[in-house]
Amino acid sequence: MTSAPEIPTLEVRDLQTRFHTRAGVLPVVNKVSFTLGRGKVLGLVGESGSGKSVTGFSIMGLVDAPGRIEGGQVLFQGRDLLRLAEPERRALRGARIAMIFQDPMATLNPVLRIDAQMVEAVHAHARVTRAEALERARQALALMGIPSPEERLKAYPHQLSGGMRQRVAIAIALLHGPELIIADEPTTALDVTIQAQILSEMQKLTRERGTSLIWISHDLSVVAGLADEIAVMYAGRIVEHGTVDQVLDDPQHPYTQGLIASLPSANARGARLRQIPGMAPNLLAMPSGCAFAPRCARASAACGAAMPELSDAAHRVRCFHPGRVELAA
Amino acid sequence: MSRANKTFDERSIWWRVGADFLQSRVAVAGLVVLGLIVLAALAAPWITPQNPYDLMQLDVLDARLHPGTPSSSAGYTYWLGTDGQGRDLYSAIVYGLRISLLVGVGSALIAAVLGTLVGLLAAYAGGKVDALLMRLVDLLLSFPTILMALMILAYMGKGVGNVVLTLVLLEWAYYARTARGQALVETRREYVDAARGQGIPPWRILTGHILPNCLPPLLVIGALQVARAITLEATLSFLGLGVPITEPSLGLLISNGYQYLLSNEYWISFFPGLALLATIVAINLVGDQLRDVLNPRLQK
Numbered sequence: 001m002t003s004a005p006e007i008p009t010l011e012v013r014d015l016q017t018r019f020h021t022r023a024g025v026l027p028v029v030n031k032v033s034f035t036l037g038r039g040k041v042l043g044l045v046g047e048s049g050s051g052k053s054v055t056g057f058s059i060m061g062l063v064d065a066p067g068r069i070e071g072g073q074v075l076f077q078g079r080d081l082l083r084l085a086e087p088e089r090r091a092l093r094g095a096r097i098a099m100i101f102q103d104p105m106a107t108l109n110p111v112l113r114i115d116a117q118m119v120e121a122v123h124a125h126a127r128v129t130r131a132e133a134l135e136r137a138r139q140a141l142a143l144m145g146i147p148s149p150e151e152r153l154k155a156y157p158h159q160l161s162g163g164m165r166q167r168v169a170i171a172i173a174l175l176h177g178p179e180l181i182i183a184d185e186p187t188t189a190l191d192v193t194i195q196a197q198i199l200s201e202m203q204k205l206t207r208e209r210g211t212s213l214i215w216i217s218h219d220l221s222v223v224a225g226l227a228d229e230i231a232v233m234y235a236g237r238i239v240e241h242g243t244v245d246q247v248l249d250d251p252q253h254p255y256t257q258g259l260i261a262s263l264p265s266a267n268a269r270g271a272r273l274r275q276i277p278g279m280a281p282n283l284l285a286m287p288s289g290c291a292f293a294p295r296c297a298r299a300s301a302a303c304g305a306a307m308p309e310l311s312d313a314a315h316r317v318r319c320f321h322p323g324r325v326e327l328a329a
Numbered sequence: 330m331s332r333a334n335k336t337f338d339e340r341s342i343w344w345r346v347g348a349d350f351l352q353s354r355v356a357v358a359g360l361v362v363l364g365l366i367v368l369a370a371l372a373a374p375w376i377t378p379q380n381p382y383d384l385m386q387l388d389v390l391d392a393r394l395h396p397g398t399p400s401s402s403a404g405y406t407y408w409l410g411t412d413g414q415g416r417d418l419y420s421a422i423v424y425g426l427r428i429s430l431l432v433g434v435g436s437a438l439i440a441a442v443l444g445t446l447v448g449l450l451a452a453y454a455g456g457k458v459d460a461l462l463m464r465l466v467d468l469l470l471s472f473p474t475i476l477m478a479l480m481i482l483a484y485m486g487k488g489v490g491n492v493v494l495t496l497v498l499l500e501w502a503y504y505a506r507t508a509r510g511q512a513l514v515e516t517r518r519e520y521v522d523a524a525r526g527q528g529i530p531p532w533r534i535l536t537g538h539i540l541p542n543c544l545p546p547l548l549v550i551g552a553l554q555v556a557r558a559i560t561l562e563a564t565l566s567f568l569g570l571g572v573p574i575t576e577p578s579l580g581l582l583i584s585n586g587y588q589y590l591l592s593n594e595y596w597i598s599f600f601p602g603l604a605l606l607a608t609i610v611a612i613n614l615v616g617d618q619l620r621d622v623l624n625p626r627l628q629k
Contacts, residue, residue: 062525094528101526106519111541120537124529172527 016071030236043223046233098173104165163194242315359614377420433559436496444504452512545623552616
């Protein structure tokens with residue numbers, strides 16, 4: 001993107017992940033491309049089933065059957081992860097690329113103490129003594145602003161609050177100082193104050209360490225304060241991608257506009273909340289043209305005929321009729 | 330109450346399980362009885378007047394004596410009577426418990442390790458390996474146990490080692506099926522994805538992360554299978570295919586006394602039977618309580 005010849009931390013090209021179910025083949029991630037520079041934060045936004053989580057899992061190489069990555073490239077610092085053998089991928093996973101999951105209760109193993117889990121995570125990539133591993137775990141917990149890490153290490157997950165558990169999970173992700181963190185809705189299960197604390201700490205960390213971050217969320221308002229760029233996904237495809245200011249202040253795709261309009265804060269007090277009419281399409285029975293056309297107030301005959309391509313500008317939009325047109329209420 | 334729970338909460342999960350276990354008096358009674366039985370079996374040489382396996386210490390003239398009859402040669406009383414070879418039944422029962430417990434616990438342990446490994450492997454490998462292993466399990470579990478045991482023992486011959494081996498061959502399938510089912514559930518949990526995301530190798534995830542979560546149901550099966558193994562050993566010995574006649578287990582003692590039952594010499598079968606009953610009931614009480622305590626759905 002910039003004139004510097006620097007290799008981006010992550011470059012995803014035409015990533016395609018499909019689920020082969022008995023009912024048919026689901027194109028869950030469909031030709032997704034984006035570039036993420038060093039220390040940048042990308043907010044990947046979309047509703048449930050839009051493919052944003054599977055995009056994250058595909059980059060991690062954690063897609064399970066019946067899912068299959070069937071095309072594209074995932075270039076991590078110039079190396080195509082999809083071409084690496086599993087042991088090589090595993091060496092990167094957790095060390096250079098880490099993932100944080102949505103439900104902090106489910107992410108930690110309920111029967112193992114925090115110290116056991118963290119030591120295990122250290123030992124997955126570093127041949128150090130147990131004492132050294134514990135010391136690293138302690139430092140990681142302290143880094144996440146966890147008070148009295150010594151006590152927390154001896155605790156079981158059920159003895160910690162939800163926010164504390166998520167901090168532990170993030171601390172585990174940070175153990176090896178990864179260059180890329182994929183966070184799959186990590187604050188969705190937390191209450192708003194804890195959410196804000198964790199967001200600010202993640203922001204600080206990415207700034208200080210130059211860690212790139214993909215923040216997957218269905219919540220535009222969370223992403224707005226954290227991300228540098230936003231990519232909006234709909235039915236497996238990116239429909240709009242640009243800087244936070246471009247996407248939030250000047251949304252071009254009617255779906256993005258609908259998302260922003262449906263935020264409670266965007267609506268007049270006491271007025272009926274706006275919503276996008278209709279439902280997300282069934283991936284098995286996709287409309288022939290633009291996937292959003294059936295719900296779109298702006299749809300024309302062209303929209304029903306062919307899928308629009310993502311425009312090639314800095315602010316990418318997948319729409320035949322982009323622009324700021326006031327939606328009919 | 331809530332304060333007590335809190336202190337337990339700060340300890341490990343197993344601590345809490347222990348505390349929950351003690352809530353049932355019947356189970357505690359079972360545990361105490363079981364503890365006494367195990368202690369007696371361990372301390373057999375020191376708490377019995379006679380070594381019933383040492384033929385030199387047996388006096389054929391003392392055969393089939395009533396309970397409470399004093400010994401004709403040695404200086405002790407046969408409080409539970411003697412069997413057809415002149416064995417002190419009390420000594421024979423305590424020594425017999427040793428064999429029964431050894432066979433029961435030994436076979437259950439070996440079967441547990443083996444079956445759990447097979448189950449985890451099946452769950453992890455999936456596909457053809459899974460199908461093959463599980464059909465084998467189905468096959469084993471669909472055969473009448475006694476028939477299978479008789480066939481195996483008839484082929485291999487008698488002896489404590491062979492009985493243990495037979496029981497292992499019959500019982501690993503239970504653990505395998507449970508371990509597989511449990512592991513299949515656990516594999517889909519998010520912590521497994523998280524562990525994979527941390528780059529932890531698959532075998533480590535299986536043994537270090539999934540296995541500990543599968544243990545509670547396996548523990549319950551283990552406890553109940555010990556009781557089953559002891560019963561099965563007793564049955565096999567009763568049928569004359571178990572342990573050698575010179576080293577009678579509880580089942581063989583019952584079998585030996587069987588022929589005298591109709592001539593009113595009840596004690597030769599009755600007391601070993603009572604010991605067997607007490608052992609099995611105690612183990613089952615403990616196992617049932619374990620199941621209730623470890624079942625998250627029944628937790629208060």
